[in-house]
Amino acid sequence: xxxxxxxxxxxxxxxxxxxxxxxxxxxxxxxxxxxxxxxxxxxxxxxxxxxxxxxxxxxxxxxxxxxxxxxxxxxxxxxxxxxxxxxxxxxxxxxxxxxxxxxxxxxxxxxxxxxxxxxxxxxxxxxxxxxxxxxxxxxxxxxxxxxxxxxxxxxxxxxxxxxxxxxxxxxxxxxxxxxxxxxxxxxxxxxxxxxxxxxxxxxxxxxxxxxxxxxxxxxxxxxxxxxxxxxxxxxxxxxxxxxxxxxxxxxxxxxxxxxxxxxxxxxxxxx
Amino acid sequence: xxxxxxxxxxxxxxxxxxxxxxxxxxxxxxxxxxxxxxxxxxxxxxxxxxxxxxxxxxxxxxxxxxxxxxxxxxxxxxxxxxxxxxxxxxxxxxxxxxxxxxxxxxxxxxxxxxxxxxxxxxxxxxxxxxxxxxxxxxxxxxxxxxxxxxxxxxxxxxxxxxxxxxxxxxxxxxxxxxxxxxxxxxxxxxxxxxxxxxxxxxxxxxxxxxxxxxxxxxxxxxxxxxxxxxxxxxxxxxxxxxxxxxxxxxxxxxxxxxxxxxxxxxxxxxxxxxxxxxxxxxxxxxxxxxxxxxxxxxxxxxxxxxxxxxxxxxxxx
Ligand SMILES: Nc1ncnc2c1ncn2[C@@H]1O[C@H](COP(=O)(O)OP(=O)(O)OP(=O)(O)O)[C@@H](O)[C@H]1O
Ligand SMILES: [Mg+2]
Numbered sequence: 001x002x003x004x005x006x007x008x009x010x011x012x013x014x015x016x017x018x019x020x021x022x023x024x025x026x027x028x029x030x031x032x033x034x035x036x037x038x039x040x041x042x043x044x045x046x047x048x049x050x051x052x053x054x055x056x057x058x059x060x061x062x063x064x065x066x067x068x069x070x071x072x073x074x075x076x077x078x079x080x081x082x083x084x085x086x087x088x089x090x091x092x093x094x095x096x097x098x099x100x101x102x103x104x105x106x107x108x109x110x111x112x113x114x115x116x117x118x119x120x121x122x123x124x125x126x127x128x129x130x131x132x133x134x135x136x137x138x139x140x141x142x143x144x145x146x147x148x149x150x151x152x153x154x155x156x157x158x159x160x161x162x163x164x165x166x167x168x169x170x171x172x173x174x175x176x177x178x179x180x181x182x183x184x185x186x187x188x189x190x191x192x193x194x195x196x197x198x199x200x201x202x203x204x205x206x207x208x209x210x211x212x213x214x215x216x217x218x219x220x221x222x223x224x225x226x227x228x229x230x231x232x233x234x235x236x237x238x239x240x241x242x243x244x245x246x247x248x249x250x251x252x253x254x255x256x257x258x259x260x261x262x263x264x265x266x267x268x269x270x271x
Numbered sequence: 272x273x274x275x276x277x278x279x280x281x282x283x284x285x286x287x288x289x290x291x292x293x294x295x296x297x298x299x300x301x302x303x304x305x306x307x308x309x310x311x312x313x314x315x316x317x318x319x320x321x322x323x324x325x326x327x328x329x330x331x332x333x334x335x336x337x338x339x340x341x342x343x344x345x346x347x348x349x350x351x352x353x354x355x356x357x358x359x360x361x362x363x364x365x366x367x368x369x370x371x372x373x374x375x376x377x378x379x380x381x382x383x384x385x386x387x388x389x390x391x392x393x394x395x396x397x398x399x400x401x402x403x404x405x406x407x408x409x410x411x412x413x414x415x416x417x418x419x420x421x422x423x424x425x426x427x428x429x430x431x432x433x434x435x436x437x438x439x440x441x442x443x444x445x446x447x448x449x450x451x452x453x454x455x456x457x458x459x460x461x462x463x464x465x466x467x468x469x470x471x472x473x474x475x476x477x478x479x480x481x482x483x484x485x486x487x488x489x490x491x492x493x494x495x496x497x498x499x500x501x502x503x504x505x506x507x508x509x510x511x512x513x514x515x516x517x518x519x520x521x522x523x524x525x526x527x528x529x530x531x532x533x534x535x536x537x538x539x540x541x542x543x544x545x546x547x548x549x550x551x552x553x554x555x556x557x558x559x560x561x562x563x564x565x566x567x568x569x570x571x572x573x574x575x576x577x578x579x580x581x582x583x584x585x586x587x588x
Contacts, residue, residue, distance in 0.1 A: 037451075126434035129396050134448045134498075135424035137416065 018230075025143065025229070026222045032137075032144040042145035050111045050146070050221075051153030055160070057106050062161035065098055066090055066168025074176050083177040087187030090169030091162075095192070095209040099162035101257055104216035107154060108249040112224040115146055116245035119228025120238035128229065138229070147221040154217030155210050162209065196268070204268045212260055216253050223249040343405040344369045348506060348538050349393055354402035362388055364562040366402070370555075375532050375539045377549040379584070380559030386542040387431055389559070390508050393540070394428060395419045406506075424452055427504035431511045431542075433495035435483040441468075441494050442479040448502045467497040472523050489516045496524065500531075507531065509541045513548055521548060528552050546585060550574070558584065 070090055077083050119142060122128050131138045166188060173179040195204045227241040227248070344350050350369040356362050362385040370376040378386050391397045392404050395411050403410050406422055414422060435444050445464045449455055455463065465475040471493035483491055496512055509528065513521040525548040531537040532552070543549045549556060550570045558566040558573070558581060566573060566581055573581060 122436075125437075126430050126432050127436055129391070129394075130428070130430060130434040130436070132396055132420070133394055133423050133426070133428040135420045135452055137420060 021230075022222070022226050025139070025226050026218070028139050029143045029147045029222060029225065030218075032140045033148055035140065037140070039141055039145050042141065043149055046145045046149035047153055049114070050107070050149045051156060054107055054110055054153070054157060057110060058103055058157045058161050059164055061102050061106055062094075062099065062164040063168040065102060066094060066165030066170075067172050069093055069098070069165070070169040070172035071176070074172065078177065083173075083179055084183055085187060086169060086173040086177060086179055087166075087184040088191035090173075091166050091188040091191045092205070094162045094165040094169075095205045096261075097257070099158045099165060100209060100212035100216060101253060103154060103158045103161045103213060104220065104253040104257075105250055107150075107157065107217075108220045108253060109246055111150070112220045112245045112249050113242045115221065115224035116228040116231075116242045117238055119225055120231035120241040121235070123229060123231045124234050124237060143222075143225040143229075146225060147218060150217035150221035151214060152217075154213040154220070158209065158213040198268065207268060208261070208264045211264060212257060215256060215260060219252050219256065220249045223252065343403075343408040343410070345408070346371055347405065348372050348407055349540065350403075350405040350408075351389070351392065351399075352403045352405065354392060354399040354404065356385070356388065356392065356397065356399050361562055363392075363399075366559075366563055368557050368564055368567055370538055370540055372538055373532060373536045374554045375528065375541060375552050376555045376557060377541045377543055377553035378557045378559055379543060379546065379549055381584075382544075384559045385562065386559055387510050390428070390510055390540065390542060393508060394423055394426065424448075424502070425504055426506040426508055427499035427502065429492075429496050429499040429507070429509040429512050431514070433483075433491040435491055435494055435498070437483045439482075440479065441481050441483070441486070444483070444494060445498045445501050447498065452502065463501065464497075467501055468494070470500065470527060471497050472520060473497070489520060492516060493520070493524075496527075503535075505535075505537060507537055507539045509539065509543075511542055511544060513543065513545050521545065524548075525552050560584075 070086060073086065073089055074083075077086060077089070119128075122142075128138050128142075131141060170181060170184050173184050174181055192203045192205050197203055198207050224245045227245045231237045231241045233240070343352075347369040348371060350367075352367055354366045355364050366389065368376070378389060380386050388397060392399055393406065395404070395414070398412060403412065405411070406425075409422075411419065411422055435441075436447070439447070442461075442464055445467055446460050449460045449463060464479070468475040468478065473490065473493055478486065478490065478494070483494070486494065492512070492515060496509070499507065499509070507528070512528070513524050516524065528539055528541060529552045532539060532554075539552075541549070541552065553570050555568065556566070556570055556573050557564050560580060566576065566578065568576075574585070576582070
């Protein structure tokens with residue numbers, strides 16, 4: 001029995017240690033955004049890899065999600081004679097929930113795995129050691145540009161995702177429910193306005209819809225860099241890190257989404 | 272093959288050893304000795320000469336030699352002092368050696384005995400469990416991360432696997448340390464990169480634009496050497512610089528390391544399996560076996576050793 005307890009104790013300690021390492025990495029990555037030297041070239045390259053190259057899948061998923069959302073709701077709305085509320089329904093769902101979460105999950109799958117694989121293979125081929133040896137801090141050179149690029153690109157992608165989703169809903173509303181486009185977009189705006197404003201100008205829906213991707217962007221990139229930099233065990237280890245990154249960041253996105261929603265609702269609605 | 276092709280016509284059982292740091296009596300006895308003893312002898316020797324130097328000069332001498340103190344060896348550029356290191360099992364136990372300015376220390380040993388690990392300890396890519404690593408007389412363990420980066424910049428490292436950045440071209444790889452830490456102009460950087468590539472027998476114009484994935488194994492290795500040397504570091508660490516290279520290139524690299532030592536007084540620590548080139552370039556050889564330094568001495572001392580393991584290790588050579 002004691003040996004078993006010992007083992008459990010050790011395992012718990014290791015877990016806590018790596019959790020601590022995770023937060024140290026996160027802290028350093030964010031701190032170095034304001035530190036010299038700043039690797040601007042790497043930032044631009046990562047913004048391209050993370051943002052621009054994810055545009056295709058984000059457009060595709062957003063558009064079809066908006067359409068299917070509208071299609072599923074069309075029957076119900078028609079039954080209650082509420083077809084003209086289609087715009088409200090689609091925009092509320094896309095902006096608050098589906099846009100951020102879907103963009104997050106797609107980026108976790110596409111970009112998170114890519115970052116983990118790249119940093120992981122750099123680790124197992126001693127390139128990280130080489131960076132250290134050449135006097136470069138790998139966190140400054142590799143992690144910070146990726147985290148910053150994600151912080152910028154994920155909200156951007158989410159906005160695009162929201163927009164094409166709402167456009168997708170528009171198509172369904174027009175062709176299945178004969179809701180005119182002008183009415184559809186008016187109800188979209190009504191929905192956004194009905195939720196109140198932060199500082200009189202920023203719709204609360206937007207606050208919610210953009211805080212989430214910011215957090216998701218940080219979570220995805222830091223998780224990917226963490227697993228990538230802690231890769232061990234050759235090419236097989238790279239595969240393990242990649243899988244762990246996608247699984248962990250997807251779960252974190254879904255769990256954090258709940259808590260963020262709760263937090264933001266209480267903050268935004270209360271006063 | 273058994274013919275000794277060293278430059279110096281050293282006879283294996285000669286009792287008049289030309290090397291000053293060796294005690295001729297012991298060499299004549301040719302008995303196996305512990306690395307510790309050798310280091311201690313060398314330490315005493317160095318301290319003696321240091322005292323002499325100190326007395327002959329009459330500057331203020333901020334630091335008196337303290338032979339009893341288990342601090343850094345006076346004058347040593349790199350020193351490991353009773354280092355232990357374990358991963359899931361012990362790898363190094365009680366490892367001590369030192370390299371003085373201008374020396375070429377070759378570390379030999381069987382595969383998996385911890386030679387690469389030793390180099391990583393010197394670079395503080397790993398920290399010892401016990402013992403100390405001194406670079407230029409300073410313990411590197413308590414340094415902050417940024418300070419450690421500064422210390423590493425004084426050293427050039429050639430990795431066993433070359434460790435080229437695979438997202439960068441050959442040019443960018445070799446230029447990397449220059450761009451990071453010097454304010455050389457683009458022209459100067461280009462000239463330096465080409466010079467270093469020529470040093471390792473690569474035609475700059477052919478390889479400069481290539482990505483590491485487009486190079487052969489030996490070419491990668493040589494680019495790795497060029498990058499390690501790029502910022503003219505005074506300490507060079509080579510992890511098997513000649514493995515996987517043809518005999519001609521091996522000769523070139525060996526001569527290159529010797530040339531750096533002779534002309535620029537570069538201190539080198541070379542991990543090598545190639546006993547032949549080790550004997551050519553080494554001022555001292557350390558044999559790593561059973562987790563510790565089994566032998567430390569000059570090539571002549573090693574060749575003269577009666578130790579069964581050393582004889583086996585040297586094989587037919
Ligand atoms: N990161 C690590 N984690 C666990 N064990 C390691 C690690 N790095 C090295 N080892 C172990 O340490 C031992 C020494 O490794 P090292 O790479 O220093 O050997 P080496 O002497 O350079 O061998 P070779 O001549 O084959 O390159 C090996 O047994 C290896 O299994
Ligand atoms: Mg090795």
